[in-house]
Amino acid sequence: MRSAFSGIIDEIPFINVDNFQNQDQSAYFLSHFHGDHIFGLNDLQFPRKLEENRSFIYASEVTVAIVESELPNLAPYLKILQLGRNTIEIQDKYEKIYLKVTMVPAGHSLGSVMFLFEHNKTVLYTGDFRITQNSVSKYTHLHKSNGEPINLDALYIDTTFQNVPSFPRRSEVIRNIVSYVKDWLSVDGRDVVLITSACYGYEAVCNELYSATGIKTFIANRLRWQVFSKFPKEMFGITDDCSSKIHLYTKYEFGKLSPDENTLQVYFSAMIWGPDANDEHCIIRETENRIKACFATHCGRDELIYFMKYFPVKKIVSFPEPFICNDSNLTDIYKRPINSKIEVSPKRPLKRAASNSPNKVPVSKKLNTMTMKNMFDW
Structure with missing residues (x-):
């Protein structure tokens, strides 16, 4: 690096x-x-x-x-x-x-x-x-x-x-992920693992999942848990209880595990999508228990x-x-001249087309908000 x-x-x-x-x-x-x-x-x-x-x-x-x-x-x-x-x-x-x-x-x-x-x-x-x-x-x-x-x-x-x-809004990606997770956990004996590329950057996902399911995400890495636990108001969707049905790992940490078919694997990434990223097709279901989500933390x-x-x-x-x-x-x-007036055209609403592929999920519209409290802009 x-x-x-x-x-x-x-x-x-x-x-x-x-x-x-x-x-x-x-x-x-x-x-x-x-x-x-x-x-x-x-x-x-x-x-x-x-x-x-x-x-x-x-x-x-x-x-x-x-x-x-x-x-x-x-x-x-x-x-x-x-x-x-x-x-x-x-x-x-x-x-x-x-x-x-x-x-x-x-x-x-x-x-x-x-x-x-x-x-x-x-x-x-x-x-x-x-x-x-x-x-x-x-x-x-x-x-x-x-x-x-x-x-x-x-x-x-x-x-x-x-x-x-362009990238889809993270709020819209998570809204669809929540739907997958809730359906998966509706069957007894099933678990979910969230797999990320970096140690820090996906914290608000845990909050959104907790708000929707009532299940807190187990933070597998002890150093990360020590940090996150210092901010209970901002990180209310996490736990150090390994019996939780939702776990968070980096790719490196997850590579050491051997999940079974009862574990839904949710990969968050932006790098793998490249120029094909768009609002309509931000989630791909690769197998029955493995999905990829286009989750961008850069513009x-x-x-x-x-x-x-x-x-x-x-x-x-x-x-x-x-x-x-x-x-x-x-x-x-x-x-442009230093003191020139900047005119910015208002953003036009995106046209959302339904996906014809059974492995891709159309994204529904959700209001974009900026939360100063947890310093995370969706």
Whole structure:
């Protein structure tokens, strides 16, 4: 696995974000705890460098809890930032610097955030994020007092799935998964396992399943349980009781098991779907007891373009790959006048066609909401 981001914010040279290989900075910021965003974080020499430089790592409360659990030697150097506006004092080599940092839910996983930095210039770093077109306008801290989008000197944006036109809303995917799970568990002696690609990012699925079935999901990984159990209000759909009929595993953990035919396997993924992902066919039943669900924690291309055009911005930096501008509409994102007015066309309702395939499930419509409480945008 390679690093998703270089860590460098050109406009604010005394900080690093989501990359810890440069260990001589005055402050570090972590948007979420995934392997491609923590390069250098587990370096045995890093705590000593933090102490020498009087530096700290800033993150959300959930992310701090995860780091404390995974890398306890970093605990003295972690600082929690709250959602909304924060002002932090940073001791640079020659002076004290006051940096304004606004944390906004990124919709990627529990505790994942975007950072809005203000220090002479205004910079938005998205980290990995998933924000639907209908939700951008709900983010108060990304708008002026009159409701207009804020002006950005630079936008650092995640383009992981820029080649996929769009993804279905997670709320709609889960609504269909719930139907499968309820039908499966209606027969005595049956169990369900949820199989994910990453350790963190699928937490809200457990809440939705509990709300629909009354069954809490057993968290098989002890470290994850220790983290999640610290947030009972946000993670009300989980348990450490292994007798539960619903279990959560990563692909690696599940590979060590030998489930029988009475276990429904639900695979959550976005990578395997590619450009064929759409709202109508987001679930595939491979066998009687194995289904795959298109569950994306990153924006598709349509959402990325909408987000980039929504804000008046002078410079755009994309990661982990450069954003591909292959037509005049996209190129205009980079060439438009700095103070030009941004006009965004309203999103048209999607036409939903019924599936003729018995192995594919059409998705029903559900209102998209943004829950600030659990920092998860559906």
